[in-house]
Amino acid sequence: KAGVTQTPRYLIKTRGQQVTLSCSPISGHRSVSWYQQTPGQGLQFLFEYFSETQRNKGNFPGRFSGRQFSNSRSEMNVSTLELGDSALYLCASSPGQGVKIGDGYTFGSGTRLTVV
Amino acid sequence: AQSVTQPDIHITVSEGASLELRCNYSYGATPYLFWYVQSPGQGLQLLLKYFSGDTLVQGIKGFEAEFKRSQSSFNLRKPSVHWSDAAEYFCAVGAGAAGNKLTFGGGTRVLVKP
Numbered sequence A: 001k002a003g004v005t006q007t008p009r010y011l012i013k014t015r016g017q018q019v020t021l022s023c024s025p026i027s028g029h030r031s032v033s034w035y036q037q038t039p040g041q042g043l044q045f046l047f048e049y050f051s052e053t054q055r056n057k058g059n060f061p062g063r064f065s066g067r068q069f070s071n072s073r074s075e076m077n078v079s080t081l082e083l084g085d086s087a088l089y090l091c092a093s094s095p096g097q098g099v100k101i102g103d104g105y106t107f108g109s110g111t112r113l114t115v116v
Numbered sequence B: 001a002q003s004v005t006q007p008d009i010h011i012t013v014s015e016g017a018s019l020e021l022r023c024n025y026s027y028g029a030t031p032y033l034f035w036y037v038q039s040p041g042q043g044l045q046l047l048l049k050y051f052s053g054d055t056l057v058q059g060i061k062g063f064e065a066e067f068k069r070s071q072s073s074f075n076l077r078k079p080s081v082h083w084s085d086a087a088e089y090f091c092a093v094g095a096g097a098a099g100n101k102l103t104f105g106g107g108t109r110v111l112v113k114p
Helices: none
Strands: A005-007 A010-013 A019-024 A031-038 A042-050 A053-057 A064-068 A074-078 A087-094 A111-115 B003-005 B010-014 B019-021 B024-026 B032-038 B044-050 B056-058 B064-068 B073-078 B087-094 B102-104 B108-113
Touching: A005 A087, A010 A019, A019 A087, A019 A111, A031 A074, A042 A064, A042 A074, A042 B102, A074 A087, B003 B087, B003 B102, B010 B019, B019 B108, B024 B073, B032 B064, B032 B073, B044 B056, B044 B064, B044 B073, B073 B087
Parallel strands: A010 A111, B010 B108
Antiparallel strands: A005 A019, A019 A074, A031 A042, A031 A087, A042 A053, A064 A074, A087 A111, B003 B024, B019 B073, B032 B044, B032 B087, B056 B064, B064 B073, B087 B102, B087 B108
């Protein structure tokens, strides 16, 4: 069974540009969550999508957005990149939503974004 | 709001020695608690989780954790550390009914001496 696939693995962008990251969940999983990991702020929740709808949102500016497609694949977009957006972006997929989070909640290897 | 504190940023342990990583949480209801491990450049791997029931939880790779409600703690232990256990460890609390959202502690980096 294939795991959670995040593409690309590495990305270098210039300040002011925008970027789109992709996450393909485990087959049959309908929930995708995104996290940002930085040395200074640690792991922070960005948002969660379930059945193409955003169900939860973390405390990030509107420059961070996402969407989920009918096949459960998800993309996140960051517009007007800032140096502080340099981070490892992780996604996690899960069969369902809520209650016993953790059952099958599986992380991808992440996309390392560097903003220069 | 929920929060997780891992008091130790770094821990150095000799191979074969025991390991204990501390985790304290703040959450208004019954917490769903997790420990994850992250190797350099990799994603997070679930070591174990606690939802309810027996407060001593067994996980993968020989790890266990004990939930102590009175101390709001969920400490991770391993009796004998292997060099391959060198990694960063994260404790997290789940929002349960509020959806698939984890709040993580700052992490503890474990270095294993030969």
